[in-house]
Amino acid sequence: MTLPLKTIRTVAVALAMAAAASRAAAQEAALVLTVTASETQAPLPGAQVKLDGRGVAVTDAGGTVRVAMAPGAHQVEVSAIGRHVQTLRAxxxxxxxxxxxVQLMPDAVPLRPVTASESRGWEQDFLRRPAMPSLDPAPPSAGRWIYRPRT
Structure with a gap:
């Protein structure tokens, strides 16, 4: 029994693609990052990970993320809101x-000083103001809300 030429070509192409995919998978490297708060060692979900300056991933609820990369040297930057950015070379x-x-330290945001003073004048101004505006529903057919100042 002889196989048709088209079937032989299809099998050869499929085998070549499978071999190329396995070689590509063997060439890949990966980092598994666990991002925690430095003061509590609690996981930091939602931390952003950049690889060579490009955003590639965000940590899950456990503060963990897997980043696949080409073999070699890479710059990895990890950041989270309210935390110092951590940069490492892998x-x-x-x-x-x-x-x-990766442990991220809290990032204190400097605020300007606030001065408090006492004044009763604002109470009189407040009492003389007109009533606050309200949101009233529009007619049922419109299906939306309409802003109407109170009079």
């Missing part, structure tokens, strides 16, 4: 997966 060999824990 050099990975092909087929390797490395686990890294």
């Amino acid at each position: 050099t990975l060999a092909a087929g390797r997966t490395e686990d890294v824990e």
